[in-house]
Amino acid sequence: MPLSHPTRRGETGAVRARGLYAITPDIADGGLLLARVEAALPWICWLQYRNKTAAPALRRAQLDALLPACRAHGVPLIVNDDWRLAADCGADGAHLGEDDGDLRAARAALGPDAILGASCYDSLALARQAVESGASYVAFGAFFDTTTKATTRRPDPAMLGGAAALGVPRVAIGGITPDNAPQLVAAGADLVAVVSGVFGSADPAAAAQAYLRAFTPGD
């Protein structure tokens, strides 16, 4: 199952990854969240913990439950929005958007091996700045309509190719389905980041596997 492999580091120490980057939805029930994540874990490359509504104590408790499950599958766990929480709970990294603080501070706090992601929306200039500031991957979106989050920016898939020279994994996000994922992978996406397409499904394991076909055209 080569596409379920987690992050590997090359000789330069750079993050290399390819496949599905699953992102959790806002689920208050920790048992339900863990069950749905555990179903998907064999098929995913990275997991992002994203909960926009939980109180800090619940976020911490959910992360503490998810971390051993991710470790058991060799899947890095990345915390959305809050690099301090990522550091406190021993996660593998953090994802920061434009309102989530300073990438340089996050890199300094998390250390050189942490996976540090940056939202770059529809901007190559933002992506260049992010890498200069310590980001180890860049994310572009929203490529398609999504009901998970209000989005205003819509990059062209060609932006993924334009970002190749940055030398870090390129993540595509926003309304990605198994049907539209192949065009983003063909345009240069190393990872497709998905919330509802995986965790909104009655069968997260089957849903996750459906995305992997985008990375093995012809199968």
Ligand SMILES: Cc1ncc(COP(=O)(O)OP(=O)(O)O)c(N)n1
């Ligand atoms: C992989 C990935 N890409 C983009 C985002 C969006 O981050 P942000 O713009 O900070 O919005 P919120 O997710 O915090 O609502 C992401 N989380 N992950």
Ligand SMILES: Cc1nc(C(=O)O)sc1CCOP(=O)(O)O
């Ligand atoms: C969290 C997020 N960030 C986006 C961006 O464009 O930066 S789109 C998005 C929502 C992705 O959810 P779904 O896979 O359900 O469409």
Ligand SMILES: [Mg+2]
């Ligand atoms: Mg954010």
